[in-house]
Amino acid sequence: MALIELRDLAKTYDLGEVQVHALRGVTLDIREGEFVALIGPSGSGKSTLMNLLGCLDRPTRGSYVLAGEEVAGLSRDQLAQVRSRRIGFVFQNFNLLARTSALENVETPLLYSKAFGRSDRRARAAELLDRVGLGDRHDHHPNQLSGGQQQRVAIARALVNKPAILLCDEPTGNLDTRTSREVMNFFRSLNADGLTVILVTHDLEVARRADRALVLIDGGVVADTTDFDQAAEMLHRRVLDGDDA
Amino acid sequence: MEIFDLLVISLRQLAKNKLRSGLTVLGVVIGIAAVTTMVSIGQATGDLVRTQFQSLGANVLIVFPGRVQKAGVSEGKRASLTAADAAAVASDCPSVRAASPLVGTQGQVIGGNVNWKPNELLGVGPDYLAVRNWPMASGAFLSERDVLGATKNCVIGHTIAQKLFPGADPMGQQIRIRNIPFTITGVLAKKGANMVGQDQDDIILMPWTTVRKRLQGSNFANVDVILVSARSEDSSAKAEQEMSLLLNERHKISPGERSDFHVENTAEIAKVLNVITSTMTAMLSAIAAISLVVGGVGIMNIMLVSVTERTREIGLRMALGARPRDILWQFLVEAVVLSCVGGAIGIAMGISASYAITAGLNAMLPDAHWPFVVSVPAAIIALVFAGCVGVFFGFYPARRASRLDPIEALRYD
């Protein structure tokens, strides 16, 4: 049984006059321990899919089974619990709480889960900060940290609840090449320890660090491959087609 | 989420914006401070009125001689009351506990090496102290024999004892009142000042007959007023009726004719005063409470702004696993903490203000000893009320926050 099973998963935004089909029936499986890159042109529905995978949003149609549990019809409370227990998010713009220390930022998800008692929370958050190499920056606020450091705080925060899946929507989008390579190395090592990583990226070089590529175009998966050259070609062709049209 | 964590988060959040938090709670601070001050001063006034009437004596009624009118022209007070009237009232009215005639005079007193003019120089009957509920400090009070013989014995108040015989025992000492030698046979217990700050211990009591015969050289047996105490607060109205009946009969006033005396019931006055002070307190407090509501609206306004400003934070917290109710609690606790902090500051300010007002009153009336009352129940009620204001006005913004869609909130800019 796969960790993630999507069957005809669709999301339509109803804007009254027009209906935006952001996702048109996606069917795929992702097994535990995979490292998947989600690529596609802007507006192809990558973020929409990530939000559904992260239980932040509910699909218009289809089924999403996460670790054996159907989550498509869950209530807001239940979805929050799934997020809390199983999912870690890393955002492009880091999304740290301003004027709040790195340690407290990392601690925040623990407030919403019962995994750690109050006394253990600090220690757990500190442990994670040490692991991302920020052992000496516990008390720094986000505005006292570089972009790369902020993203590392965000990664520590995503990992603090021991999630099954790490979802990263363009995690390197705001970082320079060197820093994004460091971040990718870190993801690789996490993946080597068994964490399932799914990341959205525009950067093919970044995508190549994953094991499997999902190419999304116009809300549909057009390629699901481990051959990144093929994926790149699919993407390129579609972009050119788009230009012709 | 546990309440402790919620408190920590909300306090941190409020500390991030100290000026704004301060201005937000200002309304609640002022409201609670005003209510606390009103209740405190109101209670102090009530207490003062109560102790004043208690110090006057137990359920005291005062019988005054009436005015005499001839052809509609008032001709001043008539000498209509006698000591015999007082004795009759004491013996024949079942609701009366004790009665004493009273004759006032004034004059210079010389004792030791000191020349002194007492506040009150009164001629009274042997039951005067019983009426006024006033114990002796030492010695014995004037007796029936003193009254009958118009003796030159007197009983002095605490202040007189201190002024004339500092550090010495005044018992048995001679003093000269209007140049007539008197012997001190007793000293009264200290009573303190009355409501307008007059020292009640600056007093010399002697038989009323002595005042008439020796100080005034008159043979009239009439007295200025008769002081009466009823058996209980409830029986004071009845005592009033009984006395009116008896005195009308004694003075041969036929029914329908105007009495030549009138009775003042201090218990009734006390009741009226009590009603007035508590009504005033309630009214002023209600007005002050309105400012609390205004303060609550201020909190709601800022909480709504805060929810909008922190939409992304709310989305983020939801992404990190917060349930809608966690968000609801976070903002609700923030509003309640805000209003309770405001309430606590308000109580502190209210207590300070009442202290200052009390001190001011006492400075103006040095001997009144206006009490400084801090009502703990009122403070607790005020705090709970502030908390309720926080819940009431914080709920709507908090619910709005909790109903945000995680994605839309995250994308909000």
Ligand SMILES: Nc1ncnc2c1ncn2[C@@H]1O[C@H](COP(=O)(O)OP(=O)(O)OP(=O)(O)O)[C@@H](O)[C@H]1O
């Ligand atoms: N809240 C929304 N309401 C209406 N339409 C939306 C909403 N969110 C996304 N869409 C539409 O859905 C489609 C997919 O959007 P999505 O954000 O998933 O694209 P994306 O692949 O992440 O693009 P990018 O690479 O630019 O981030 C787009 O056409 C977008 O306009």
Ligand SMILES: [Mg+2]
């Ligand atoms: Mg996107």
